[in-house]
Ligand SMILES: [Ca+2]
């Protein structure tokens with residue numbers, strides 16, 4: 001009798017350990033995927049601009065944390081063109097619209113003979129959580145201060161219309177807490193089920 005009860009307790013402990021391990025793995029996987037979430041950059045006639053967390057990165061990053069830095073690189077743009085880079089709060093970007101106020105200091109870049117520019121730091125930590133778009137406004141053609149044909153944009157890739165977003169550490173913590181809470185609930189329910197089964 002006592003031996004059977006001990007076995008049940010051991011089984012329950014083992015099951016709980018397995019469940020907790022699975023949940024921890026799932027939480028880590030969810031956080032990793034959330035952090036690495038990226039999409040294919042949209043190609044515009046005036047070129048493609050790609051956000052990066054690391055200047056040596058190759059894949060576009062669209063999800064940043066407040067302590068990240070944001071780098072931008074460009075390709076397929078007009079050659080030897082000077083640009084002012086605007087980071088703006090997420091809007092629906094339409095042709096000839098006035099470019100809204102920048103959320104940080106604007107950066108200037110110049111494209112090379114191939115119409116590209118190397119990864120350039122455009123926003124240093126700390127970043128403010130939110131959803132953002134980027135417009136590179138040509139200083140050599142078109143109308144400055146308006147989005148028009150020579151300008152490239154990072155827009156409409158994530159959260160419906162944003163080019164990239166910054167999520168707060170608190171939100172990440174909330175996600176982890178919710179998943180942990182879910183894990184605990186599962187473990188308790190499993191424990192109750194086992195108890196009922198053996199009484
Ligand atoms: Ca322009």
Ligand SMILES: [Ca+2]
Nearest residue numbers: 091133161162
């Ligand atoms: Ca947008």
